[in-house]
Structures are given as structure tokens and as C-alpha cells.
Amino acid sequence: MLSKNKILEKIDSGETSGIEFKEVIFKNQKIRLNNHDLSNEIAAFANHKGGIIIFGIEDKTNQIIGIDKLGIKLVIELLSGICHDLIEPSLVDFYIDAIEVVNGVGENKKLVYIEIDKSLWLHKSKNGYFYRHGTSKREMSTEHIGRLLQSRSQVRIICFDEQAVPNTSIETLQPDLYQRFIAHSDKDVKTSLLKRKLLNQDNATVAGVLMCSNKSDDYLYNSFIQAVYYNGEQKDSNYQIDAKDFKGPLDKQIIDSFKFVEKYNQVSATKEIGRLDRPQYSMKSIFEALVNAVVHRDYSKHRSKIRLFMFRNRLEIYSPGELANTLTISTLADNQVTRNELLSRLLSEIELDDIKVGRRYFLERRGEGVGIILRESVKLSGKKPIYEMLEEELRLTIFAAKSLQNEGEGTIE
Numbered sequence: 001m002l003s004k005n006k007i008l009e010k011i012d013s014g015e016t017s018g019i020e021f022k023e024v025i026f027k028n029q030k031i032r033l034n035n036h037d038l039s040n041e042i043a044a045f046a047n048h049k050g051g052i053i054i055f056g057i058e059d060k061t062n063q064i065i066g067i068d069k070l071g072i073k074l075v076i077e078l079l080s081g082i083c084h085d086l087i088e089p090s091l092v093d094f095y096i097d098a099i100e101v102v103n104g105v106g107e108n109k110k111l112v113y114i115e116i117d118k119s120l121w122l123h124k125s126k127n128g129y130f131y132r133h134g135t136s137k138r139e140m141s142t143e144h145i146g147r148l149l150q151s152r153s154q155v156r157i158i159c160f161d162e163q164a165v166p167n168t169s170i171e172t173l174q175p176d177l178y179q180r181f182i183a184h185s186d187k188d189v190k191t192s193l194l195k196r197k198l199l200n201q202d203n204a205t206v207a208g209v210l211m212c213s214n215k216s217d218d219y220l221y222n223s224f225i226q227a228v229y230y231n232g233e234q235k236d237s238n239y240q241i242d243a244k245d246f247k248g249p250l251d252k253q254i255i256d257s258f259k260f261v262e263k264y265n266q267v268s269a270t271k272e273i274g275r276l277d278r279p280q281y282s283m284k285s286i287f288e289a290l291v292n293a294v295v296h297r298d299y300s301k302h303r304s305k306i307r308l309f310m311f312r313n314r315l316e317i318y319s320p321g322e323l324a325n326t327l328t329i330s331t332l333a334d335n336q337v338t339r340n341e342l343l344s345r346l347l348s349e350i351e352l353d354d355i356k357v358g359r360r361y362f363l364e365r366r367g368e369g370v371g372i373i374l375r376e377s378v379k380l381s382g383k384k385p386i387y388e389m390l391e392e393e394l395r396l397t398i399f400a401a402k403s404l405q406n407e408g409e410g411t412i413e
Contacts, residue, residue: 002052002113004101010052011101014062015135018049021057024112026071033078039086039125040137042079046091046119047140047148048132050166056111064101066109072098075112088124092221092302093117093166117166120206121300122148160300161210161340164203165219172204172219177212177249181346197342206299207342214248222305225253225290227260229310250343251350251362254290257308258355261286264310268403280400281315282376285385287357288369289396293319295347295363296339296394304393317396322389329387333370373398 002010010019020041025032038053045051055075056067067075076096083091095115103109122129122145129140131148140148165172170190182192193199198208209216209223216223224247232239242264246256262283270276293306298321307318321339323329338344347363373396377385383399 001095001097002099002115004099007054007099007111007113008101011054011057011062011064015059017132017134018045018051020045020051020053020135021059021062022053022055023058023065024055024067024071024075026068029070031071031074031078033075035078035082035086036126038079039082040127040130042082042091042094042114042116043087043123043125044130044132044137045116046087046093046121046123047130048118050116050118051132052113052115054111054113056109064103064109064111066103066107067112069110072110072112079112079114086125089121089301089303091116091119091123093119120160120163120165121302159341160298161205161207161342162197162200163206164200165206165209166203168204168209168219169202170199170204173198173208173212174214177214178208180350181211205342207340207346210250210299210343211346212249216249217247220299221302223299223302225257225294225306225308227257227308227310229260229264231312233311233313235309250294251347254287254294254362255355257290258283258287261308261310261315266403270404276404278401278404279380280403281398282380283355284357285373285376285398286315287355288372289317289398291347291363292369292373293317293396295344297321298339298392301392311400313400315398315400317398318390319394319396320392321394322392323394329389332387333374 011021013019015021022033041053045053056065057063058065076098079096083094094117096112098110098112100108100110127139129145130137131140131144170193173193178193178198181196181198182189186192190199193208197205198212199205204213204219206220209219213219224245227244227246228240229242230236230239231241242260244256244260246253246260261281265279265281265283267277267279269278297306297319301320304318304320306320309316323332344363348361350362351360352362373385377383377398381399381401385399386397388395388397
């Protein structure tokens, strides 16, 4: 949020590579602003170093013209729609506000501004890829696009989980969470966080936010697990029993999701001597599946979240992103390829306290996860879990074991 004085300072300075002015012409209950031209401008700022567009200013004279009340509402709605609908991927790191200032002749005038942060992603408007050059936008060359993709890790040359997150700082990271990864005796906390790559210069990294903040979704949109339980075999709200969004550091998300499944993991049992219990799902395989989903998801794809659906006859986990590097569905069980190496290292240092799944740490880093999921599930249900790529999303389906009651041997408890 910018103060009146800051806005006036920027207006006095004139247009720069980080400041753009727009006059708003209001006629017949409509504003005359070109949606696609604005989407080019906004994407250009996000692709460069960020910046501000102030509406209600004559760009050649820097004169404060202002916007009337209805015009303000229309401009704000227009900008919000552009950021969400006309830019790919949708813009997340922006702030829109209206503010009243006094112009050069003492009149109160209202303005609208949009503040755009440098983005973690490379954004495309309808007319292509643009960047800010001097006081104008320019279309990127193929070479320029390649350099930006490389620097922002979208071709995986630099790990995405080590990238700096805009609009964050060391204060974004919570001491009780980052102390798990640095020595308590370290006096220079910032240096320790930099060494562990939880900080990148003055910004928190993607991994730092995901592991050391209870509000990661404020900075990395959709970085949480959504879980839904249906008492049926289809996604039907009429049969929805429970739904939760699990947020916070990734290890907490894993535990909370694990307990959600455990809560609805029905157990059938025999009544005869030598009682036999049979759960629908192996919780050991569920734990591995959740850890894999969190570690291997593509956090640069902010439109999707990890989704977990429980049905009467199966469980499905969706993880955003294509398979990393040269992995294929057929080689998942035999290869160890990590998309987010830093996240993997951090999770391998956190001990499991309140759940028992046959291991000491969240991640053992031996590449055994998929094999455990397959073996444990087949042993229980007799059906092999299915991995499928659905466009740019990996779906794992684990089938529920048949109840002993259905076999005529017992009852469900």
C-alpha cells in the first residue's frame, strides 16, 4: 500500500521503467481503456522488475486529472479481471487500491493504482511476451524469453524451490519453524538461513516459505492440500461427508492429511477366535503417497493444489505438474528423480513424532516410496494402484480393500 506522499513523489518524478501513467476517459457509463494493451503493460512489469501504473494522470504532462466514483469501481474491476483472465499464468503478486490526493491547484482528486511485483513466473498476454524498457514495453525476442525462463527456473536449470519469493523477507519465516534446520547456537541467523537456502538475499525462498511459514498460501497460491471424503463412488456434493484445506508448513500438511485418511479408513474385523482386522488402506502407503505428492509437485503451477479424494471404493491423490526430467509412468518405481531437492533435504531432517509408519524421518531419500505404495496396497486389496498423467497433473488411485463383512466373515467397526 502506498501513501499519498509516495504517490505524489512518483507523479512528480514522471514515468520511468518502474512507473506508468494512464489517463481515464469516462463516457456513456464506460471507461475507455484497452484491455489487451493493459494486459501487455502489466505482464511487462511482472516480467521485468515490477512497477506501478497510476490511473487518472495525463502521461505527457503528469497532470492529475482524477477519476470519478463510478470510474474508480470500473477501473478496479477491469484491472482485477485482466490479472486473472488475460495473463497466463494468472498474476498473483499485485495490489490494487484507490487513493485521494491534492493536485497542483488544491483540488482533491481520486486515483487508482496497481502495484505489480516482479514475478516468479514468466507471463504471457494475448499479444505475446513483453518486458519493460525505459518508459515503454517491448516484445521479447526468443533469446530473451529463453534467458528469462532459465533465470526463473521454468526449464529446471535452477531448482524452483531455491528461488526467492517476491514480497517476502526474513520476517516471513517463523523462528520456531526454521530453528529445526539451523543450530540453536548460531548467532548470525541470517547467514545460517542463507546457507540452508531458506533465504535468497533478502527474500525467503520457495522452500523457506513452504517449510517455515504457517501462511505459505499468502505467498505461493494454492500451496496446500485439499481433502474431501465422499460416502459414494463419484464426486457428488450430496454424498460429501467432510472437506478440509490443510495449510501451514508442508510437514504439518502431510500429518493433517494422513490423519484425515486415517479417520475415514474403515476397518472390518472377524468376531471369531483369532480376530482379524482389515483396514481399507495401508496407512504406510498413504503416508508415502502424501510425501511424494508434496515433494514432487510443481510449485510453479499456482492454479492447482494437491487434492485428495476419498470414495467408498478408492482414494485419489492429484499432484500438479508433469513428471520431472526423464521420468515416465512405467519407470516411476525404479528411478529416483527429485523435482524439489531442497524440500527433500529439509523433510529428511524432520523426525516423525506422533504417527507410526515404520520410519524415523518424513523422507528417507532412498527412492523406495513408489515401491512401498505398490507393495503395501496390493498386499491389502489385491489391486495394484494406478498412476496416470492427466494433462499436467499426476493422479494416483489406490483401491480400497474389500471388507471382511462383504466376504461374509465379520463386521465393520
